[in-house]
């Protein structure tokens with residue numbers, strides 16, 4: 328399976344937090360033939376089950392992306408916005424965005440904008456002529472196209488469509504699993520892992536793995552410093568702001584990575600959470616680990632990762648299914 332082509336298709340599908348219907352359908356189409364059953368739930372999570380007789384193993388990759396939501400439109404058609412998920416204002420300024428109906432726009436700064444203290448409230452969305460097709464509550468996402476060069480992937484929404492691609496590729500590779508597998512494509516992760524919370528409660532898994540991006544620390548002047556770098560292989564999560572991963576899950580992932588010849592970079596993500604945070608405290612607690620894709624410039628219009636690291640994530644997901 329061409330993981331770049333799969334990511335490119337998924338990254339082009341509209342699906343900010345709370346508006347995951349289109350991306351859920353796109354994922355479902357690509358799971359055809361691989362899953363024994365595919366279901367959706369109230370919050371919009373999509374779950375593909377591949378039956379096995381062993382443990383109930385849950386994998387989650389959130390399918391929602393960072394987005395902007397229109398809060399106010401002035402008489403000239405310029406739209407003010409809030410964000411669906413967190414982002415640096417620097418990342419937004421000058422970005423091209425696209426609404427669900429295909430309307431394109433640019434994110435711009437007004438006269439109050441202070442480069443030293445950039446604020447979202449000093450920014451607006453400009454659709455060019457007017458915003459007649461845009462109304463309060465409409466959302467927009469980064470509108471760039473995924474490209475690859477020299478083994479790198481430059482694309483909006485690597486968070487977390489590259490991990491959705493990895494989960495789809497893995498689910499297509501595990502034909503007769505030992506364990507009872509649930510591949511969950513969660514909703515509303517960018518707003519605080521809301522989909523993962525209800526999905527984990529409903530599934531009551533024996534063990535779970537969240538698959539998401541993590542900040543690479545290999546850029547100039549990167550703070551806080553992290554050991555994780557692009558091209559270093561799939562990373563094994565130790566903790567982030569939402570979870571301390573279960574030692575058994577960590578040990579299993581590290582041992583499997585070593586068997587596969589993956590460097591298994593150890594990952595501690597500061598200031599951010601993942602689906603693992605919601606899953607591990609579900610009901611009486613779920614032993615939870617995290618498989619992380621190193622990425623740069625997360626929530627910017629141009630996130631960057633390595634194709635080989637996505638492929639390592641696929642191999643590690645397949646190995647983790649046998650826990």
Ligand SMILES: [Zn+2]
Nearest residue numbers: 486487539540
């Ligand atoms: Zn994410």
